[in-house]
Amino acid sequence: MEKKNHREPLFHIVKKDEASLPLKMLTVALTVLAALLVSALFINFVTKLDPISVYQSMFKGAFGTSRRTWITVRDTCLLLLISVSLTPAFRMRFWNCGAEGQILIGGLSTAALMIYLGDRIPTAVLLIIMFVVSALCGALWSLLPAVFKARYDTNETLFTLMMNYVAIQIVEFFVDFWDKKQSHSVGIINMNTMGGWFPKIFGQQYILNVLIVVVITVAVYIYMRYSKHGYEDAVVGESVATARYAGINVPKVIRNNVLLSGAISGIAGFVEVAGISHTISNETAGGRGFTAIIVCWLAKFNPFTMILISAFIVFLDKGASQISSDFGLNEYASNIITGIILFFILSSEFFNNYRITVHKNRKEGE
Amino acid sequence: MGVSQIISWFVAAITFGTVIMYGCIGETINQKAGGLNLGVPGVMQIGGIASLACAFLYESSVSNPSPIVGMLLCLLSTLIASALAGLLYSFLTVTLKVNQNVTGLTLTIFGTGVANFFGGNMMKLSGGVGTISVAVTSSAFRAKLPFLFGRFGTVGSILFSHGWMVYVALIMAFLIQYFLNRTRTGLNLRAVGENPATADAAGINVTRYKYLASLTGSMICGLGGLFYVMDYIKGTWANDSAIEALGWLAVALVIFTSWKPKNATWGAYLFGLCYWAYIYIPMEISRFLAAKMKLQSATYMQNLYKMLPYIVTIVVLCAVSKRKKKENLAPSSLGQSYFREER
Numbered sequence: 126m127e128k129k130n131h132r133e134p135l136f137h138i139v140k141k142d143e144a145s146l147p148l149k150m151l152t153v154a155l156t157v158l159a160a161l162l163v164s165a166l167f168i169n170f171v172t173k174l175d176p177i178s179v180y181q182s183m184f185k186g187a188f189g190t191s192r193r194t195w196i197t198v199r200d201t202c203l204l205l206l207i208s209v210s211l212t213p214a215f216r217m218r219f220w221n222c223g224a225e226g227q228i229l230i231g232g233l234s235t236a237a238l239m240i241y242l243g244d245r246i247p248t249a250v251l252l253i254i255m256f257v258v259s260a261l262c263g264a265l266w267s268l269l270p271a272v273f274k275a276r277y278d279t280n281e282t283l284f285t286l287m288m289n290y291v292a293i294q295i296v297e298f299f300v301d302f303w304d305k306k307q308s309h310s311v312g313i314i315n316m317n318t319m320g321g322w323f324p325k326i327f328g329q330q331y332i333l334n335v336l337i338v339v340v341i342t343v344a345v346y347i348y349m350r351y352s353k354h355g356y357e358d359a360v361v362g363e364s365v366a367t368a369r370y371a372g373i374n375v376p377k378v379i380r381n382n383v384l385l386s387g388a389i390s391g392i393a394g395f396v397e398v399a400g401i402s403h404t405i406s407n408e409t410a411g412g413r414g415f416t417a418i419i420v421c422w423l424a425k426f427n428p429f430t431m432i433l434i435s436a437f438i439v440f441l442d443k444g445a446s447q448i449s450s451d452f453g454l455n456e457y458a459s460n461i462i463t464g465i466i467l468f469f470i471l472s473s474e475f476f477n478n479y480r481i482t483v484h485k486n487r488k489e490g491e
Numbered sequence: 492m493g494v495s496q497i498i499s500w501f502v503a504a505i506t507f508g509t510v511i512m513y514g515c516i517g518e519t520i521n522q523k524a525g526g527l528n529l530g531v532p533g534v535m536q537i538g539g540i541a542s543l544a545c546a547f548l549y550e551s552s553v554s555n556p557s558p559i560v561g562m563l564l565c566l567l568s569t570l571i572a573s574a575l576a577g578l579l580y581s582f583l584t585v586t587l588k589v590n591q592n593v594t595g596l597t598l599t600i601f602g603t604g605v606a607n608f609f610g611g612n613m614m615k616l617s618g619g620v621g622t623i624s625v626a627v628t629s630s631a632f633r634a635k636l637p638f639l640f641g642r643f644g645t646v647g648s649i650l651f652s653h654g655w656m657v658y659v660a661l662i663m664a665f666l667i668q669y670f671l672n673r674t675r676t677g678l679n680l681r682a683v684g685e686n687p688a689t690a691d692a693a694g695i696n697v698t699r700y701k702y703l704a705s706l707t708g709s710m711i712c713g714l715g716g717l718f719y720v721m722d723y724i725k726g727t728w729a730n731d732s733a734i735e736a737l738g739w740l741a742v743a744l745v746i747f748t749s750w751k752p753k754n755a756t757w758g759a760y761l762f763g764l765c766y767w768a769y770i771y772i773p774m775e776i777s778r779f780l781a782a783k784m785k786l787q788s789a790t791y792m793q794n795l796y797k798m799l800p801y802i803v804t805i806v807v808l809c810a811v812s813k814r815k816k817k818e819n820l821a822p823s824s825l826g827q828s829y830f831r832e833e834r
Contacts, residue, residue, distance in 0.1 A: 140832055171616065220592055279812035280821075282529070282592065283746060283804070286739050290801040298794035302786065415596050422593045455611040455730065460604025467597040468583065475587040
């Protein structure tokens with residue numbers, strides 16, 4: 126195409142072996158620092174706060190009172206749970222962008238059970254029923270994309286995305302259906318009886334949330350790491366051809382793991398509805414399904430890294446909301462800051478995998 | 492259903508379709524070069540908010556704003572802002588080789604944040620009160636066609652009662668179709684998307700093509716956002732994430748059209764018809780269904796009708812993947828980054 130004289134470029138990019146752990150940590154630290162700086166600049170631009178008080182204010186928003194700390198912990202757990210739910214699907218390169226929908230459907234089934242059975246069955250039994258049903262409903266919601274991906278290699282990204290919108294409409298339908306006051310909102314379900322609500326344990330409201338998330342996270346970790354099925358999942362992700370050669374039933378592995386992924390997302394909906402908001406609306410998933418995709422990817426499917434990243438994102442989110450409300454601005458500031466941070470962390474991966482060689486003698490090629 | 496209702500349904504569908512047509516054309520260019528940009532909703536929102544901010548600043552700083560100047564400034568700011576978003580995407584995915592899905596989704600989160608933050612707070616940030624409205628600039632985008640508007644009966648009122656960007660989208664669809672199939676640059680671009688290593692060996696500058704495709708594609712997507720803000724919602728802003736839903740439909744439309752912009756000309760309008768169907772499906776049907784399902788009110792059915800565009804997309808998606816005709820498939824290297832040393 127270009128008929129220029131051959132000239133060596135200023136630099137070129139070479140792949141390198143995996144970076145050592147201290148170097149990786151250094152990269153991450155520098156990246157986070159840079160990202161925080163840029164976010165502070167943005168907040169400074171909007172609110173004229175100096176960066177130090179920006180982060181003081183953010184810290185107050187996330188950990189200012191013990192209630193706020195608990196809310197930060199609670200939301201970290203929820204984001205972690207959704208990220209964990211995506212792991213079985215993502216590890217075999219099935220881009221499940223449908224966590225939003227699966228959460229909604231899981232939450233919807235939970236809300237339905239709370240409404241119809243909330244005052245008739247003891248809460249402990251009801252919680253178990255809701256847990257099972259929400260998992261089944263979440264799995265059901267991922268069934269079609271899973272089957273079509275396994276059989277016809279249908280693009281799962283778009284399929285699951287579209288399922289999100291179908292789920293939103295179903296939720297809207299039931300919100301209208303249950304809403305007796307024509308206000309297009311269900312309100313707090315079982316406000317007085319607290320039927321189907323997560324009980325307080327040791328006087329704390331969110332202990333059960335944390336417990337459920339921890340148990341599921343550990344279970345998924347063991348499944349991925351030590352079980353035959355988890356191993357098959359990883360092989361399919363690395364190379365479908367290898368998996369076939371090894372006699373793995375690829376469509377079956379895809380189907381089962383996507384169903385598992387959907388089931389856990391459904392449980393996330395259960396935790397959200399029965400354990401946190403006690404209501405259902407099209408905002409129940411609130412974009413967490415998308416954020417979790419990035420958390421899952423950044424963590425390279427390692428649940429323990431996911432905890433750190435989820436906590437970081439939730440911290441920023443709470444902090445940014447605090448600043449927004451201090452200044453009477455809307456909460457979308459947190460989306461901007463999350464975006465900035467994620468861009469930085471995503472870019473930083475490059476420096477772990479590649480090396481830039483600068484050419485000193487830029488005259489002629491060898 | 493009367494004639495006037497049919498007219499208003501089609502008019503609404505065409506306005507709606509134009510938003511996603513821009514998004515679809517832009518994303519097609521990007522995908523043809525191998526870039527699966529899931530940031531379309533984000534780019535559209537960035538493009539939309541850029542135009543709104545620009546029009547707002549212009550209208551509030553000049554005592555007697557001119558629609559034409561406002562329009563040109565809007566176009567310029569949208570193109571610049573969405574090109575920057577495209578640049579960010581291509582820098583991350585092409586140069587830094589970050590996963591495309593993740594980068595795109597982050598761009599969507601970021602774009603949603605930027606658009607709704609500034610859209611919702613612009614009044615507050617500039618010290619005013621009330622909701623934002625840029626009627627003067629918007630009027631330039633919504634000006635009807637001279638000579639044709641108001642003639643040719645029913646067909647005329649469906650076809651000729653739109654702002655000029657509707658027709659630009661149509662022309663652009665055919666131009667891009669021609670560009671991708673009949674020009675050397677277009678064929679090179681497709682080669683990059685099908686097999687970057689071969690294209691590289693043939694002397695095509697893969698990096699440059701990917702960058703330019705992403706930049707041009709994003710600019711066109713941004714125009715979709717601009718059209719949404721200036722024409723569809725008439726120069727106002729609502730924090731309802733409606734553009735985001737439209738952006739995903741635009742991505743779906745790319746597959747629906749099997750990567751052929753000419754198909755977007757009717758596909759987009761078809762999506763529009765499906766999207767607005769919930770208003771135009773006769774009440775008798777809703778009442779009948781509502782009675783069958785023992786609903787309190789027939790309007791509840793509208794929630795279910797609103798699924799239509801998404802279900803249509805799903806059905807098409809499945810049908811296309813089941814048939815697997817070669818010419819309807821995605822570019823082979825779609826979604827993968829290219830690293831020379833790895834061939």
